[in-house]
Amino acid sequence: MTDLRIAVLSFAHTHAIGYLTALAAMPGVEVRGSDPDGVSTGGSLVELRGRDLADELGVAYVDTYQELLAWGPDAVVVTSENARHRELVEAAAAAGAHVLCEKPLATTWEDGIAMRDAVRAARVLLMVAYPVRFTSAFGRLRAAHESGALGQVFSIRGANNGMLPLTRSWFTEPELSGGGAIVDHVVHVADLVEGLTGSAPVSVTAVANRTLHAARARAETAGLVTVTYEDGVVAAVDCSWSTPDTSAVWGGLTLDVAGTGGTIATDFFGAAARGTATATGLPIESRYGADPDTAMLRTFVDAVRSGEQPQPDVHVGLRTLAVVLAAQESVATGRTVAVRSEQPRPAAPDGPRTVSRA
Template sequence: MKVAVLSFAHVHAATYLRLLSRMPGVDVLGSDPETDLAAPGEVRGRAVADAARVAYADTYEEAFAWGPDAVIVCSENARHRPLVERAAAHGVPVLCEKPLAATVEDGEAMVAACRAAGVRLAVAHPVRFSPAYAAVKAAVAAGEAGRVLAVSGANNGAMPTRARRWFAEPALSGGGALMDHTVHIADLLDDLFAEATPVEVYAQTNNLLYADEVAAETSGLVSVTYSNGAVATIDCSWSHPRSHHSWGGLELTVVGERATLEMDAFDQKVHGFSEREGTGTEVPFGPDLDELMLRAFLYGAQEGAMTVADGEGGLRTLRVVEAGYASARSGVPVAPRQD
């Protein structure tokens, strides 16, 4: 199987190259020609492919001429659309980095292009492959918690601009922390609630954190009311200290009529302290969620197992983000666009 990774703008690109290169029977090619908007000092292009020991194409044309069986798009959010549409035109299944796009209009065009071409469009939401989330979903589906009344979620991370400046440049990212970190939990709830849809979104944002560095919002709290009556709150802030030894995390509390369920998607780790380094340390022992997602995308989910988020699901979460920004600007709840 041939898999091409298009653009290394997103920090996950290097991870995908490394994981794919270790999969038996997978040939990997990287291509990252559009580095014009990279900040000084950011490692991009051939150097990233060389570090992962994978082949490199100087242009996207060369990458598609190679004949990939699947492509993974890791460009800046605002550049997702042309690459996804190019994949659709070549009839190649595509996994697009989250969020689906920088705007709902772009997301709708991407979904339409892939549908018209009969091409699979998936969105990279690896947290849905967490064993902790699987346990929560199973308990809710079995009725063990009763009717879900409320959900409290937090997807906090470190300020990402040291690795990639574009995350805080709305022209390329579509926003700031609200765009970056609302979508993971919104995707989990889209999967957890199945037929229930978001009917109202209220959000507050600010950039009190790192106000001297960026103009985009660095903190946010989003409340989403669903058609089943459940109310969810999502802390999407870039509030994790830069000096911390981990990047951040994702936690979810689901409050039901009969039970409360709690999960931490990334805490399958042994925690300790390094006297030599003078800092905390973590040794993970759980599954690699990115690898589980990639395998499900390339080979399909096993019976009863989690599937990769599709383009329509990615579009629904993007509409929640859009409504969140509209609410933060207006100060009132906003109904997200519906299909």
């Protein structure tokens, strides 16, 4: 099997830990990373950054992005702070590398469009990292819908709740994250709705507050976002950072889908062994099942080899970003806000390049 060179740009997002680990274990893949702005804040794995994290995971490391891109990667994974996605995606595209970009695609519409145009001009693929799409639970939900078992879907209720992400404090700093819980959690549910129904979002009504963790966060920590879609579906999303610090796990994601033929409730991370620690009285939870990060990364690696665009692509990234931006405007104005859409684009050039490394 032809070796692929895959570079991981920035370890700012905690997902970088799982991605580095999964890529390093894949046959036919050589992975290197760089995290020049990273500073370790402690000794636990989630507190490590830069060379400290790479050494802990046994992954090759270089000091600068320029050196990493000069290595000639076939593809890159961008796991920086959200506001820095654009610069790294543009640099990767200029280097001729395919891109897997952490969600959300960007923090502004202008940045998202610029990223779309950069990868299109360079004829490279861009996939957005929405791993919940790759869970077996979502596969079963989509199969049920496609079989007609649900009839016509008319409403969806999603809950994506988690802990306040203090181990990487930039999540609560709007200049780096683009916002708070709305930015962090709504995009996952918006992607699942699109992946399930294929319908485009039309309008958003949202409310939010910072009652939870008021002294520890600079952005909203709780929100309820209602999205209407062009096929008439109404989706309500609880996106709060409401999982307590004492929880055994980071949080979870559920989706309740109602149709004229029936209702399906899906807990995407519900498969777990649960108990209580005798010494502390705190809950213990050990989740099991196939790792969706690995499934997503395999899809990306296969796409890099074949040159075929994987889903979710940059256009899905833009639509989910548009939902977030409309929700933020709705919170600020108290009004229902129309979701913006991409302007018509000229015909695409020839398809993306494929990897031909000897």
